[in-house]
Amino acid sequence: MLARTGHARLEDLFAPIPAALRxxxxxxxxxxxxxxxxFEHLTALAAKNEHAQAGPWFLGAGSYAHYLPSAVDxxxxxxxxxxxxxxxxxxxxxxxxxxxxxxxxxxxxxxGLEVANASMYDGASATAEAALMALRLTRRRKVVVAAGLHxxxxxxxxxxxxxxxxxxxxxxxxxxxxSALPAQAIDDQTACCIVQQPSFFGTIEDLxxxxxxxxxxxxxLVVTVTEAxxxxxxxxxxxxxxxxxxxxxxxxxxxxxxxxxxxxxxxxRSAQVRQLPGRLVGQTVDAEGRRGFVLTxxxxxxxxxxxxxxxxxxxxxxxxxxxxxxYLALLGRRGLRxxxxxxxxxxxxxxxxxxxxxxxxxxxxxxTFNEFVVGLAEPAERVLERAxxxxxxxxxxLAPFAPALGPxxxxxxxxxxxxxxxxxxxxxxxxTSS
Amino acid sequence: xxxxxxxxxxxxxxxxxxxxRSGRRGAEIPAPDVPPIDAAKLLGALARADLVxxxxxxxxxxxxxxxxxxxxxxxxxxxxxxxxxxxxxxNPKLNERVAxxxxxxxxxxxxxxxxxxxxxxxxxxxxxxxxxxxxMDRVTLQPAAGAQGELAGIMMIxxxxxxxxxxxxxxxxxDSAHGTNPASAALNGYEVVSVAxxxxxxxxxxAVAAAMNDxxxxxxxxxxxxxxxxxxxxxxxxxxVHARGGLVYGDGANLNALLxxxxxxxxxxxxMHLNLHKTFSTPHGGGGPGAGPVAVKExxxxxxxxxxxxRRADGAFAWQSDLPGSIxxxxxxxxxxxxxxxxxxxxxxxxxxGLRRCSEMAVLNANYLLAxxxxxxxxxxxxxxxxxxxxxxxxxxxxxxxxxxxxxxxxDHGYHPPTIYFPLIVPGALxxxxxxxxxxxxxxxxxxxxxxxxAEAKSDPDRVRSAPHRTRLRRLDETLAARKPVLxxxxxxSSR
Numbered sequence: 001m002l003a004r005t006g007h008a009r010l011e012d013l014f015a016p017i018p019a020a021l022r023x024x025x026x027x028x029x030x031x032x033x034x035x036x037x038x039f040e041h042l043t044a045l046a047a048k049n050e051h052a053q054a055g056p057w058f059l060g061a062g063s064y065a066h067y068l069p070s071a072v073d074x075x076x077x078x079x080x081x082x083x084x085x086x087x088x089x090x091x092x093x094x095x096x097x098x099x100x101x102x103x104x105x106x107x108x109x110x111x112g113l114e115v116a117n118a119s120m121y122d123g124a125s126a127t128a129e130a131a132l133m134a135l136r137l138t139r140r141r142k143v144v145v146a147a148g149l150h151x152x153x154x155x156x157x158x159x160x161x162x163x164x165x166x167x168x169x170x171x172x173x174x175x176x177x178x179s180a181l182p183a184q185a186i187d188d189q190t191a192c193c194i195v196q197q198p199s200f201f202g203t204i205e206d207l208x209x210x211x212x213x214x215x216x217x218x219x220x221l222v223v224t225v226t227e228a229x230x231x232x233x234x235x236x237x238x239x240x241x242x243x244x245x246x247x248x249x250x251x252x253x254x255x256x257x258x259x260x261x262x263x264x265x266x267x268x269r270s271a272q273v274r275q276l277p278g279r280l281v282g283q284t285v286d287a288e289g290r291r292g293f294v295l296t297x298x299x300x301x302x303x304x305x306x307x308x309x310x311x312x313x314x315x316x317x318x319x320x321x322x323x324x325x326x327y328l329a330l331l332g333r334r335g336l337r338x339x340x341x342x343x344x345x346x347x348x349x350x351x352x353x354x355x356x357x358x359x360x361x362x363x364x365x366x367x368t369f370n371e372f373v374v375g376l377a378e379p380a381e382r383v384l385e386r387a388x389x390x391x392x393x394x395x396x397x398l399a400p401f402a403p404a405l406g407p408x409x410x411x412x413x414x415x416x417x418x419x420x421x422x423x424x425x426x427x428x429x430x431x432t433s434s
Numbered sequence: 435x436x437x438x439x440x441x442x443x444x445x446x447x448x449x450x451x452x453x454x455r456s457g458r459r460g461a462e463i464p465a466p467d468v469p470p471i472d473a474a475k476l477l478g479a480l481a482r483a484d485l486v487x488x489x490x491x492x493x494x495x496x497x498x499x500x501x502x503x504x505x506x507x508x509x510x511x512x513x514x515x516x517x518x519x520x521x522x523x524x525n526p527k528l529n530e531r532v533a534x535x536x537x538x539x540x541x542x543x544x545x546x547x548x549x550x551x552x553x554x555x556x557x558x559x560x561x562x563x564x565x566x567x568x569x570m571d572r573v574t575l576q577p578a579a580g581a582q583g584e585l586a587g588i589m590m591i592x593x594x595x596x597x598x599x600x601x602x603x604x605x606x607x608x609d610s611a612h613g614t615n616p617a618s619a620a621l622n623g624y625e626v627v628s629v630a631x632x633x634x635x636x637x638x639x640x641a642v643a644a645a646m647n648d649x650x651x652x653x654x655x656x657x658x659x660x661x662x663x664x665x666x667x668x669x670x671x672x673x674x675v676h677a678r679g680g681l682v683y684g685d686g687a688n689l690n691a692l693l694x695x696x697x698x699x700x701x702x703x704x705x706m707h708l709n710l711h712k713t714f715s716t717p718h719g720g721g722g723p724g725a726g727p728v729a730v731k732e733x734x735x736x737x738x739x740x741x742x743x744x745r746r747a748d749g750a751f752a753w754q755s756d757l758p759g760s761i762x763x764x765x766x767x768x769x770x771x772x773x774x775x776x777x778x779x780x781x782x783x784x785x786x787x788g789l790r791r792c793s794e795m796a797v798l799n800a801n802y803l804l805a806x807x808x809x810x811x812x813x814x815x816x817x818x819x820x821x822x823x824x825x826x827x828x829x830x831x832x833x834x835x836x837x838x839x840x841x842x843x844x845x846d847h848g849y850h851p852p853t854i855y856f857p858l859i860v861p862g863a864l865x866x867x868x869x870x871x872x873x874x875x876x877x878x879x880x881x882x883x884x885x886x887x888x889a890e891a892k893s894d895p896d897r898v899r900s901a902p903h904r905t906r907l908r909r910l911d912e913t914l915a916a917r918k919p920v921l922x923x924x925x926x927x928s929s930r
Contacts, residue, residue: 001874005801007818013797016664016818017696027694028566032785035528042779046537048552050545053536061544062766069461071497073534079511080504083525085718088517088853090912091905092845095503096720102450105922109487115921118721121578124766132621152766159739159762160585163592163622204480233473235482248766257533258553259543259767260578261723273919279721284915287900287908296915302581302617303856307626312617315579315711319719322500329450329496330460333488338463341473348476349468367476388549396544419467 052256056392056421060371060412061200062123062150062226063259064251066339067415072253072326081322086279086315090294091286096318097293100281103325110228111245112236113267117278119317120264123248124153127194127224128160129277129311130246130266134192134220135166136275136310142189144219145170146179146210148199150226151401157194166191173402177203177364177373181210183217190219192244197223197237198230201402201410202371203364211241220244228252228265230369232340244268253327254320263320274300277311339415343370347413350422359430363405370414373398374429376407384409387428394425437904438513438879439848444906447502451923454489460496506906507720508850514872514880518822518853518865519612519660521690521712523796526783529715529776538775543767547752553771554751557743560778561727564708567781567789568686569699570729576739576769580687583707583726584618584654586739589761590705590730591652591681592622593737597759600679602651608637610661610857615654615685624651631859635661635815639670646678656685657698660857660865662800662819664691672702681705681734689713690869691797691821694790705730714777725773739764795870796821799877803868806881810888814860822867826860835891835898837862842909843890843901847883 007013014022033041052065059065076082080095087093087100100118107116120126131143143161145154145168158168174180179199186193193214198204207223214221223237225247237245250262268276274297282296302309331339347370354360354374361375376383380397387394395409402408409429413422474481491499508515515522533539541550561573577583588605595602605619608629616626629645632638642653653675657665665671672682684698684706690713692698698706710716711724718724730738736759744754784792797820804813804823812828827837841851841864853865868877891898902908 001798001802005798005805005818007801010794010798013794013801013818014695016666016820018666018669021669021701022696023569023694023700027786027789029563029781029786029789032788033782035783038779038782039528039532041782042532042775043535045552045556046532046535048550048555049537049541050549051536051540052542053540057542059542059544063543065540065542071460071493075497075500075504077530078501078504080507080509081500081720082530082717083510083515083522084507084720085515085517085520085522086721089508089841089845089851090910091842091902091907092506092508092850093720094506094907095500096507098447098449098503098506099500099720101921101923105449105451106488108922109485121582121723121770122766124763125578125582150766152763155763156766159589159764160621162762163589163624165623204477206480208479231482232485233477233482235480240480255534255539255772256542257539258541258550258771259769260765261770261772262766270919270921273921280919280921282915283920284911286910290907292907292910294910294912294915296912296921297919299916302613304613305617306613307616307620309613309617309620312581312585312614312621313579314581314612314614315709315718315722315724317578317723318721319717320723322720326496326500329489329491329499330493331488332454332459332461332490333485334457334490335459335461335463336488337485341471342463342466344473344476345466345468345471348471367478367480393542393545415464422468 056425057416058395058411058413058425059393061396061410062248063256064227064412065256065414065416066251068253069330071330072323075326076319076322082319087295090292094292097281099322099325101293103321104281106328107265107267110231111267112238113245114270115273115276116265116267117276117280119321120266120278121317122260122262122264123226124156126246126264126266127153128157130222130244131157131192131194133244133275133277134222137272138191138220140189140191141166142191143168144185144190144193146181146193146195147171147173148179148196148201148203149194149224150196150200153224176366177201178366179205181213183213186213186217186219188217190217192220192222194222194224197225198227198369201364201373202368203366204368207237207240207242227369227371229340229343232336233344249324252324254323261317261320263317263324273297275310278313278316342415346417347372350413350426353422353426357426357430371410371412374409374411376409379407380409383429383431390428392425392428394429437847445502445505447499449923450489450491450499453491453495453499456490458490458492460491460493513848514876515850516852516866516868518867519687521867521869523715523869524871525715525717526780529779532779533772533775551751554743556778557774558745558751560774563781564727565729567693568706568708568729569697571732572735572738573727573729574738575727575774576765577707577726577728578765578770579722579724580707580709580726581614581618582764583728584614585621586728586764587683587705587707588618588622590734590737593759593761594734595651602649604650606645606650606653608655609859610659611654611656612685612687635663636665637667637671639667639674642671643674646674648678650680652681652683654683654685656688658688658691658820661815661824662822663815664820668701687712688821691793693793694786695793705734710773710777715780716773716776723770723773725770737761792870799868799870799872802877803866803881807884810885822865824860825864827862830891833891833895835895837864839899839901840887843887843898844883845902846904849880849883
């Protein structure tokens with residue numbers, strides 16, 4: 001090969017690199033190991049982590065433990081999906097393209113909007129991109145954030161907006177745990193209001209009221225969803241007046257994986273599609289008139305528009321999108337609803353048990369889906385540690401996020417929680433077992 | 435024709451929604467062990483009546499549907515996938531296996547640090563490995579892809595200038611750069627100033643010096659650049675930028691050329707992202723997920739995104755969030771950790787010598803292809819290339835055959851086409867990156883196919899211009915898709 005390239009030695013291929021810039025030593029990286037050795041090392045590291053398959057699990061807060069049907073991993077593991085890239089060449093990427101088109105269609109159905117993109121990095125960046133889109137659409141400079149937005153999403157929003165001179169106004173939590181949106185908080189400089197549904201605290205918000213007050217000032221309503229399964233029971237945000245619906249679809253068949261890769265989504269109305277960030281797949285025909293799919297409206301994107309693009313996003317969460325598309329196909333119209341009903345029923349059962357406990361309380365009165373706040377008689381850190389020692393991961397300590405609540409935790413009850421495990425968790429939280 | 439692929443069955447497959455039949459389902463939900471709840475009653479006006487729009491299909495319907503769709507894709511596991519600057523190398527199966535271990539795949543980001551020491555240890559080790567490979571001091575693993583890494587890097591640069599009481603407004607970007615570079619700078623509120631490459635395809639110190647002033651926050655540079663050429667004036671260029679108070683951002687998309695051979699940190703780069711889905715073998719997944727860790731010099735460490743993983747005096751790992759100069763949080767949690775697990779596995783498997791060998795073979799393969807093709811395709815910037823080479827369609831001008839036609843005809847030969855019409859500074863560019871994964875015979879078959887197409891462009895140009903001929907669908911009408919956007923399926927869709 002070197003004879004053909006006209007180089008005497010392999011090193012000569014690197015002649016364009018000035019000698020002074022070349023590394024004169026070997027990298028300080030361990031020597032190569034066999035597959036078996038690496039596997040054993042990684043298995044040992046994995047064994048040092050608690051995880052949602054090891055026992056009763058009530059921790060959600062944006063990353064949810066749901067059952068993963070076997071067909072999801074079997075299908076997405078097909079190398080034709082896993083080892084392909086962005087479908088730039090549609091004639092040999094129709095599998096990926098059609099799946100994305102199906103995803104876009106299902107997200108439109110779930111959100112009640114007309115156009116959805118081919119995924120964002122995660123719910124947090126999807127929310128930030130939705131806010132940026134609202135700033136462009138309204139040419140205003142202020143973003144109002146309702147109290148129930150996931151605290152990490154708020155932090156990411158602050159990071160994304162930091163260099164653009166836009167301001168963020170955060171509102172306080174109402175006494176009943178809902179995220180009130182008072183009219184006086186919104187003015188003619190407000191680009192959008194961001195409301196999470198259900199809120200970080202689990203409360204199902206009155207989106208109709210939020211839409212009315214937002215519309216009155218000419219701002220856009222952005223609804224963020226972290227528990228996408230809730231969309232199976234709750235009226236589509238688009239039908240209640242949301243202009244942009246975004247969030248996290250990890251619940252649809254994507255492993256928790258320590259918080260990533262997850263699956264951000266973003267949907268809008270057709271009239272706003274030119275300001276939508278990210279990739280879009282559209283239907284078209286081939287030279288013989290047969291239906292096919294292509295990446296489209298790419299003049300919004302960085303590889304065409306460069307510094308005038310709607311976003312800098314390029315690589316997205318393609319394979320996670322495929323997991324969710326397979327998952328939604330498997331569960332379908334009836335299964336997804338039944339699953340959501342089961343989550344609701346189990347959460348309501350847990351709430352009833354908590355209500356009847358002398359040492360626990362439910363500080364908020366509003367309706368919830370599968371997640372809610374539990375008031376405790378002693379610091380949550382201590383309670384959670386005790387539950388962990390008994391093999392139960394009982395929720396999230398809210399002290400770092402909402403200290404005003406006093407000792408409290410956020411508890412998530414999905415289909416994975418059996419009645420027995422719920423009983424056990426409640427007993428452990430009340431501290432009456434040991 | 436030297437086709438290396440013919441298809442078995444070319445299945446037709448409708449959309450899921452067209453397969454849907456009332457009452458079918460692909461998953462059973464467990465029977466409730468708690469009392470049922472009337473959702474409509476509980477939720478009142480906020481309840482949804484029905485999930486109209488989701489399909490009703492059986493499990494075998496779903497399995498056949500997606501299996502059939504998969505057969506319409508090209509993939510690295512099927513053959514050479516020479517997308518330039520995308521580094522479509524082989525993705526080892528071990529990576530996939532370990533990423534699925536429950537201790538990684540079912541671990542939760544809100545578990546207390548002391549309960550997930552294995553993951554924190556892995557992140558800490560990977561940061562150190564990437565710092566060593568790139569020649570930098572510190573690393574954040576949070577960015578979910580290269581473009582988010584660019585965003586993080588430019589934010590850190592802004593924070594650096596702000597901390598020094600400076601407000602700079604411009605970012606310099608060479609005309610050969612990826613589109614994400616100017617887009618990332620603009621997303622940070624910077625004015626983007628394009629700097630022209632020289633006649634030899636690389637950036638020259640004089641061009642940078644002319645554009646450099648105390649309004650410039652940073653220069654963004656890709657090295658090797660998108661022509662596959664090493665920016666050999668890089669050290670001098672960095673000195674020019676530094677002398678006027680600016681910083682240099684390195685786009686690590688093309689790092690696959692340099693592993694163990696040279697390090698961006700030793701060239702004067704202050705901050706760079708690494709695409710784990712390119713250089714470090716995590717799968718591209720039909721468009722993602724990727725991972726775009728950012729490596730920085732010590733001067734930028736105060737501005738890293740939070741939280742950062744630290745090793746305490748007692749040897750345990752912990753998250754640190756109180757970093758006053760930080761740009762803040764960039765990801766909802768800790769980044770695309772599943773991809774980090776795969777990349778870590780890859781680095782341990784290859785080791786120091788294997789990483790270097792990987793770059794040597796990637797560069798040898800690119801130069802070999804260039805040598806085989808140079809007499810038949812126009813080479814806009816001749817010379818030794820690094821991991822990729824760029825050709826153009828100029829020699830085919832008389833035939834009427836364009837780069838797009840060559841790309842589509844390659845499909846008939848069983849190859850995914852190279853990146854086309856990029857970089858923008860080469861009209862009709864074909865950007866070919868074979869990676870280290872290909873054998874000599876595999877490279878020869880691919881070169882033979884391109885040469886056959888070049889000959890066919892002269893003997894039967896219409897055949898080339900109407901390619902592909904052997905795929906399930908012929909060339910697709912992208913203009914129609916953009917002119918009359920159909921972005922979801924609807925039951926009353928007249929085109930059914």
